[in-house]
Amino acid sequence: MKTICCPICQSRRSLHLWSHGRDRFLMRxxxxxxxxxxxxxxxxVAYANPQxxxxxxxxxxxxxxxxxxxxxxxxxxxxxxxxxxxIGWLLARCPLNPGRxxxxxxxxxxxxxxxxxxHGWTVSGFEPNSYSAxxxxxxxxxxxxxxxxxxxxxxxxxxxxxLIHVIEHLPDPTAFLVEIGRVLNNGGYFFFExxxxxxxxxxxxxxxxxxxxxxxxxxxxxxxxxLRKAGFELVALESTHNLRxxxxxxxxxxPDHSAKPVQALRTALRYRFWAVRExxxxxxxxxxxxxxxxxxxxxxxxxxxxxxxxx
Ligand SMILES: [Zn+2]
Numbered sequence: 001m002k003t004i005c006c007p008i009c010q011s012r013r014s015l016h017l018w019s020h021g022r023d024r025f026l027m028r029x030x031x032x033x034x035x036x037x038x039x040x041x042x043x044x045v046a047y048a049n050p051q052x053x054x055x056x057x058x059x060x061x062x063x064x065x066x067x068x069x070x071x072x073x074x075x076x077x078x079x080x081x082x083x084x085x086x087i088g089w090l091l092a093r094c095p096l097n098p099g100r101x102x103x104x105x106x107x108x109x110x111x112x113x114x115x116x117x118x119h120g121w122t123v124s125g126f127e128p129n130s131y132s133a134x135x136x137x138x139x140x141x142x143x144x145x146x147x148x149x150x151x152x153x154x155x156x157x158x159x160x161x162x163l164i165h166v167i168e169h170l171p172d173p174t175a176f177l178v179e180i181g182r183v184l185n186n187g188g189y190f191f192f193e194x195x196x197x198x199x200x201x202x203x204x205x206x207x208x209x210x211x212x213x214x215x216x217x218x219x220x221x222x223x224x225x226x227l228r229k230a231g232f233e234l235v236a237l238e239s240t241h242n243l244r245x246x247x248x249x250x251x252x253x254x255p256d257h258s259a260k261p262v263q264a265l266r267t268a269l270r271y272r273f274w275a276v277r278e279x280x281x282x283x284x285x286x287x288x289x290x291x292x293x294x295x296x297x298x299x300x301x302x303x304x305x306x307x308x309x310x311x
Contacts (some may be wrong), residue, residue, distance in 0.1 A: 013041035045222035098160030105166040109136035177230030
């Protein structure tokens with residue numbers, strides 16, 4: 001464990017936000033330490049401090065991150081549906097189609113497989129979890145590199161680089177964004193999805209939002225700051241919510257609350273036992289200092305299937 005300064009602005013001033021009890025991810029790797037999350041007094045980003053050592057962080061993903069019972073039929077059916085939704089969202093905004101995509105932290109590669117088979121894209125991925133990587137390699141013949149992403153491991157450049165719920169797991173997200181810029185083609189896009197710190201939190205949401213693997217939790221303002229620092233320029237930022245996805249999962253219909261946050265919050269309270277993170281945000285970014293153009297599309301948290309009703 002190590003005490004760190006703010007990973008975005010390097011400030012040492014912070015306020016206590018959340019203390020971990022017995023964290024299920026830490027327990028899996030035999031770590032009984034308690035981790036605190038703080039919010040930076042200067043830039044407002046939330047981050048874990050003290051932070052796990054790099055080796056401890058990496059051990060969370062290489063073998064233990066997914067429990068076997070999370071990889072049943074419902075897991076894959078859910079991922080197929082999420083991938084379909086994400087691709088629909090992405091292709092409606094990305095003028096490059098088909099293109100070449102790299103997904104970092106691609107799990108078994110559901111999104112990559114759909115893009116390849118249904119839309120003719122050329123796809124590659126990095127995945128540190130050997131079980132997930134092997135599934136994509138063997139069952140779907142996907143080009144998945146087992147292990148952690150390093151830009152020097154890429155021999156190609158890509159039109160789109162994707163991170164789905166990855167950036168919040170990184171000890172130095174700004175440095176990682178710089179690495180992403182190195183493997184993007186000119187005019188390429190960057191697409192990501194991450195929890196939104198500014199979501200109204202209900203039910204048990206804090207326990208999941210501040211689970212040990214989440215090292216940094218962004219708001220639209222702090223992610224923009226990190227991206228600017230990495231050489232990106234903000235073009236657009238949107239906010240929405242994912243109650244629709246939750247309702248669909250439960251076989252219900254919801255009216256469009258995107259323009260009515262109070263109504264959306266009321267609906268969220270109905271779903272408090274399911275601890276939905278109802279606001280998503282999108283941003284489009286362009287690299288300021290080079291010819292590379294990128295887009296950031298943040299969709300927000302959709303891992304609601306992991307929640308269970310309170311007893
Ligand atoms: Zn800061």
